[in-house]
Amino acid sequence: MSAILPGIQSAESIHALAQAGIVTFATPPVAGQVQPASLDLRLGRRAWRVRASFLPGQNADVASRLNTLALHEIDLTRGAVFESGCVYIAELQESVALPQGLSASCNPKSSTGRLDVFTRVITDRSREFDAVEAGYRGALYAEISPRTFPVLVRTGSRLSQIRFRAGASRLSDTELAVLHQAEQVVVGGGISIQGGVAVSVDLAGFDGGGGQRLVGYRAKRHTGLVDVDRVDAYAVSDFWEPLAADGRGQLILDPGQFYILASKEAVHVPPDFAAEMVPFDPLVGEFRVHYAGFFDPGFGHAAAGGAGARAVLEVRSRDVPFLIEDGQIVGRLVYERMAQRPHTLYGADAGSNYQAQGLKLSKHFHSVTLPAAAI
Missing domain, CATH: 2.70.40.10 (Deoxyuridine triphosphatase (dUTPase))
Incomplete structure (x- = not known):
């Protein structure tokens, strides 16, 4: 791919990262997975109920921590209920091989947060949640902890998203x-x-x-x-x-x-x-x-x-x-x-659930959107 421009990478750049093998997928990506400035991350085939949240630390990987903290393994291909008040670690279908100069950060998707599902992404040897350091090569995992409602998830469910960043992009x-x-x-x-x-x-x-x-x-x-x-x-x-x-x-x-x-x-x-x-x-x-x-x-x-x-x-x-x-x-x-303006803006397609919102619950509930009154 051509040189990575400084700033937050747009949808078009994310597609180029995938073509260059910087982002890889266990199964082909699905429609709507690439957003204007982020990529949705999909749950993989396995998850584990764990005794406690954790960070691997700079000298360990996630698998070694699971060996000591996992209570049992869960098959997500058949769907599974994640209970409120419990902590789970799930494989993600996406992995990365970031070059130096390109890092990433993660967040729950809007719909995830509005369900009070606390979700953070971790990597091998990570010392921070939701941060993927420049140069990292390896798997991504999601820590998932429903706080209020029990949730039904499965392989392919999208709870988190990742945003790629080159250089210093934040405005003073x-x-x-x-x-x-x-x-x-x-x-x-x-x-x-x-x-x-x-x-x-x-x-x-x-x-x-x-x-x-x-x-x-x-x-x-x-x-x-x-x-x-x-x-x-x-x-x-x-x-x-x-x-x-x-x-x-x-x-x-x-x-x-x-x-x-x-x-x-x-x-x-x-x-x-x-x-x-x-x-x-x-x-x-x-x-x-x-x-x-x-x-x-x-x-x-x-x-x-x-x-x-x-x-x-x-x-x-x-x-x-x-x-x-x-x-x-x-x-x-x-x-x-942004490193480049995305061709499609948020709200310009059917996958944008919260454009022009006022007071709005997550997309899972029957719509009762209260209008964003003129200010």
């Missing part, structure tokens, strides 16, 4: 301010750029019909299982409790509960950039926001049908009840340059 705050002035990367709320663009929570509410305003959903406990490969298959009321706005713009997060909320700002990712949601600051609150962090080029882009798209926030409280308020900063968006 100064560069991000210039981009915002030109492209309006967020609209609404108070614009704050410090280590990325601040994103706040909307507790004023969305129009839920019948004069009701909803601020989000709280997951129910002791539900049935969710098949991760089924779309528009489950009744919302069987899994979620809607949360009405209280008129004061406040919400108390209960420890151990999982919430779906939405950002106050509309988010825009211009075609020549990619973005990622990262925690704002672990010291600002006793909660975690947004398991799934990748935003593809074209998300919220008006020309791709995304004007007004909000960031959906996957929120889990920690050890104590915590009060959050309307407009409170809960995360930040960092932007990176």
Whole structure:
């Protein structure tokens, strides 16, 4: 292949990486697996229930850790239920042989995070989750831990995604301010750029019909299982409790509960950039926001049908009840340059489930999208 250009690699570059043997597939890739700035990773044939989460460390591989931590092996070709509160390690069908100068990072897919399924990718000799170092050659594995709903998975299920990066691609705050002035990367709320663009929570509410305003959903406990490969298959009321706005713009997060909320700002990712949601600051609150962090080029882009798209926030409280308020900063968006503009933007095909979203559950549930009201 031609020289790898600096920046986040687009879909076209990912196809070229595959042709060059830098990315390999145990079975042929499937339609929609390559996204505008990332590649979906598919579960392989085997998984293991393990006693504890782990990192192999620089002197060990995943297989050797499994020899001591695995409780039993699971055949994914027949489908398997992953129980909430348990930890699993699964083979992935994709592997890499990265040259020096090309690294990768991983994240759960949006639909995975919205199910409260905690998923991280590990490699042999890894010292960090979701990081694939430049020069790494070998297999990829997914650590999977459902936190609320038991899930049905199988060989080929796509829970994680990988993004390839060459060189330094992240915009500085100064560069991000210039981009915002030109492209309006967020609209609404108070614009704050410090280590990325601040994103706040909307507790004023969305129009839920019948004069009701909803601020989000709280997951129910002791539900049935969710098949991760089924779309528009489950009744919302069987899994979620809607949360009405209280008129004061406040919400108390209960420890151990999982919430779906939405950002106050509309988010825009211009075609020549990619973005990622990262925690704002672990010291600002006793909660975690947004398991799934990748935003593809074209998300919220008006020309791709995304004007007004909000960031959906996957929120889990920690050890104590915590009060959050309307407009409170809960995360930040960092932007990176694309190595090349993808030919197809997010939202420009049928595989983009969350373009122009307001407050929206994962694609598995019957659609009750609340509109991204004009800001």
